[in-house]
Amino acid sequence: MAQSDKATLVEDFKPASSNQPGKPYPQVNSQARVRASISAPQATKVQLDLGGKKYDLVKDDKGVWTGESLPQDEGFHYYQLNIDGASVPDPGSLYFYGAGRLGSGIEIPAGDGDFYALKNVPHGLVSENIYFSKLTNAWRRCFVYTPAGYNESTKTRYPVLYLQHGSFEDETGWAVQGKTNLILDNLIADKKAVPMIVVMDNGYANKPVTGTTDNTARPVSIFEEVMVNEIIPMIDTKFRTIANREHRAIAGLSMGANQTMRIIMNNLDKFSAIGGFSGTPNYPSADVIDPNTFLDGKFKDGAAINKQLHVLWLSWGSKEPNPFPGSIGAFRNMLDKQGIKYAQYESPGTAHEWQTWRRSLKGYVSLLFKN
Amino acid sequence: MAQSDKATLVEDFKPASSNQPGKPYPQVNSQARVRASISAPQATKVQLDLGGKKYDLVKDDKGVWTGESLPQDEGFHYYQLNIDGASVPDPGSLYFYGAGRLGSGIEIPAGDGDFYALKNVPHGLVSENIYFSKLTNAWRRCFVYTPAGYNESTKTRYPVLYLQHGSFEDETGWAVQGKTNLILDNLIADKKAVPMIVVMDNGYANKPVTGTTDNTARPVSIFEEVMVNEIIPMIDTKFRTIANREHRAIAGLSMGANQTMRIIMNNLDKFSAIGGFSGTPNYPSADVIDPNTFLDGKFKDGAAINKQLHVLWLSWGSKEPNPFPGSIGAFRNMLDKQGIKYAQYESPGTAHEWQTWRRSLKGYVSLLFKN
Incomplete structure (x- = not known):
């Protein structure tokens, strides 16, 4: 200094x-x-x-x-x-x-740190859940937040948010530094969010390498298949979920925003809300997006998307470094051009870091499952 | 080298x-x-x-x-x-x-590492549970293992083991390096242990310091009161327990063995089994114990204790350092003299460390809730 x-x-x-x-x-x-x-x-x-x-x-x-x-x-x-x-x-x-x-x-x-403070409100549980994934041929782990009252009432069923971390992070990110449990505890106690289950899994899920001697082959991500065919069915079996698209949301930060936007656009029968925190699926490009070709034309019919997506949320920090402002900006321009409605939030004074994502989670979950 | x-x-x-x-x-x-x-x-x-x-x-x-x-x-x-x-x-x-x-x-x-290996058996959940303790005027945390099937079946009720760590450790010890979840998963899958809930709390619980300016006052442990008046009622409310002494066991390692042996002898209406791993309540003394005065004479009536305790388990590592061999030996001599029955186990080739305690947990839980 x-x-x-x-x-x-x-x-x-x-x-x-x-x-x-x-x-x-x-x-x-x-x-x-x-x-x-x-x-x-x-x-x-x-x-x-x-x-x-x-x-x-x-x-x-x-x-x-x-x-x-x-x-x-x-x-x-x-x-x-x-x-x-x-x-x-x-x-x-x-x-x-x-x-x-x-x-x-x-x-x-932080000046607004109260929303993730440990307060005298009812607290949910965070459960470590180990499972074997046949698709990846590997043991995996997720953390599952169940809201206060989940264990006491054995009949109530809950909507579910699937919440993903960013690159070089893992399933502990949202559960630990993300303070997901405290953010949800506080919002639910204030009646600003409905009681929900939050599933925090690992976004790295690769196709098993078999029958090849090529060690230089790049790993092939099959996270979308793991989410749709393994994680969701497991959660719907192990937890008291409301197992339909109207009561299932997804969100992610950075790499997780990119992943979850692709997952929802390929699976609109399974989810009705998406949150993209500090990331969009055109990353890292800031080029103008052609909706006719982008993601196989999934954003072509804006009116249909407005009907299907109850919440489409985009957020970012005011101090995000490149390429995020450019790529998020290009994605928003495409949405605007297509007449696709979305909620937006800029976190003041924060960069590509967890304070942006805690605030994003707070804003996003406050909108969920209220239709 | x-x-x-x-x-x-x-x-x-x-x-x-x-x-x-x-x-x-x-x-x-x-x-x-x-x-x-x-x-x-x-x-x-x-x-x-x-x-x-x-x-x-x-x-x-x-x-x-x-x-x-x-x-x-x-x-x-x-x-x-x-x-x-x-x-x-x-x-x-x-x-x-x-x-x-x-x-x-x-x-x-370890040669016997299979018993705590991650295997293709049904896996329970480990839940992080945050709660406010009025007795200590502080936030506390426990980890709660619920066996496979707990969430799927919403009616079955389970016996509970309260499991305590040693000095300079905390509630993460049994949940992480203790591998409690994997040990229980494997034993339950092999039908060597009955499905049970395991509660791992923090053994440090001090009386709040109020109305004194004496900063040199030693902290006063009130863990026994916290266990009996706060932890057990909370667990019996939040989880589907069988809430009686016949279905409630306690165990601990080192300091936790000392603590839990005192707790059970003061609360025989609440527990029916005790496991002492690498510790006894006469620690660190190796002197001959007088059952008439030791722990207010709680071990005086051997016949009554044999009736009340379904399991009294003592274990230690073959390489335990002083003062453990002496103090555990003196305690066993007292039990023998009083005609009090107990199960014993010596972990081969291990000292005052976690391998001794993993093996102890395996042996102890295999005996629980089988009467």
């Missing part, structure tokens, strides 16, 4: 809410700066690697390295420490799966 | 089953040695810290440090890396809560 930044540092740092129990570091101050600290007496260089920048920490006479970042966006960020060239998790933080690894994350308090 | 050890190293290392998806290190070979590896080009000393020993890793010309441990006991061990004096999680492993931190763990394949 430059001297000019040091001069304006406000000394009101507190341990982050995303820390391990009792761990004093990392800390966050009222400027949304992060202070990292670690004992590494024999190290020659220690850095905090956060938000695409590496901040040099400074060693004290006890061998403890400490330093601060520039102010961060509100919400959740992945980060790591670098110790003499080794990239490692911070031993002070909890760990989160994203960016292709289980590693450190930090929660920057 | 000394040269003599290097000479006998068998080069059949494979990535550990406890690694993050796709991560090549750490690895384990057929001698149960662990090979750690991490890139740290500017470091001057990197160590693998495992099983109470620190092993120096060796740097290659690309800045990657690699090295091997001595052979380890079968089962699960906590470990960490030390980089120029910083103790950090290995970025290659999954993370487990124990030893007072969320950090690295490694799975050494």
Whole structure:
């Protein structure tokens, strides 16, 4: 951190809410700066690697390295420490799966953080569900949120939202850093969302490789088939769902937005609502979309789509990097041209990160199953 | 590692089953040695810290440090890396809560590992359950295993096992490294255990500190009150339990064994079975126990206890360190003297670690609810 930044540092740092129990570091101050600290007496260089920048920490006479970042966006960020060239998790933080690894994350308090706070309202359960997928010939896992009251009342049936993560993330994303359970608990308690089941599965599902010696073959995703032929039937058997299109929604973030938009347009008999958070199926292109050819002409008949889709939701962060503004913009232009109605939301002051997606989930589920 | 050890190293290392998806290190070979590896080009000393020993890793010309441990006991061990004096999680492993931190763990394949393997049998669910505890004035969490079929059949009611972790561990211990769900899934599929619900809560529950300025006051544990007055009523409301003593068991490991033995002897109207894994309530003393005074004379009437307890189980690892052999031995001597019947099991070749407790759980639950 430059001297000019040091001069304006406000000394009101507190341990982050995303820390391990009792761990004093990392800390966050009222400027949304992060202070990292670690004992590494024999190290020659220690850095905090956060938000695409590496901040040099400074060693004290006890061998403890400490330093601060520039102010961060509100919400959740992945980060790591670098110790003499080794990239490692911070031993002070909890760990989160994203960016292709289980590693450190930090929660920057947000002005609107109340909607995902742990509050004195009835709480649903999040269940870990292991299953064997014949299509992929592999064990898979999903997390299933059931709303408060699900277990007590053994007759009520519920609508279902299938909710997908982004690239280099997994089925824990929405269940852990996404705070899906708390967002739903709070909305349902406030009667802003109807009680629903939320299924969070893994978007990576590849065709098994058999009878080939070609190790360079790219994996072929069959997630759509797994969703339609394995996940939905399993959930409709194991949980008390209302098993029809009117009571089944889907949504995803980034890669998951792309995937779920394709899934719903190929399966309009199975779903009636779609949410695309920070992603569209034309990604990464910002070119004008021709509805006659795009996705085999699935968006050609705007009037029919308006009848079939009860909710079509698109959202993004105001600070999204390229190519997202361009590709989402091109997709919206196509929808507008086709006269296809959709709800839209721009998350203020957030980028391609979890705070955008938490806010998107809040807005989207508030519209679901209300027809 | 000394040269003599290097000479006998068998080069059949494979990535550990406890690694993050796709991560090549750490690895384990057929001698149960662990090979750690991490890139740290500017470091001057990197160590693998495992099983109470620190092993120096060796740097290659690309800045990657690699090295091997001595052979380890079968089962699960906590470990960490030390980089120029910083103790950090290995970025290659999954993370487990124990030893007072969320950090690295490694799975050494065991000869009897089949009983906790992920197999093609019906799988139960593990639910994360958040609740507010008035007694501690704090949010708490438990994981609840419900057996396969629980959700499909909405009428069947089940017996319940309350299962507790050890000191410096938490409610994730049994649910994650304990592999409780897989152990139960496999035993139930083999008809070696009856279908049951397993509740894994946090054994740390302190009286709220109010109206005092004395910051040096030691926390007062009220876990027994929380278990009896909050956890059990909540579970009996939220889950389809058979809510009586004949269908309620309790067990714990180490600190949890001590806690649960006290809980059952104070609440024989609520439980009919107890399992003590690597712990007894006289810990850490190895002195002869006087049943007239020990735990307020709760073990005085051996005949009455034999009638009330359907299962009294004690187990330990053959390599337990002091003071466990002495204190468990003194407790068993007291039981023998009082004519109190109990089942016993010694886990071969394991110490005060999770492999002892997985095996203990397998043996104990096989005896439960069969009267």
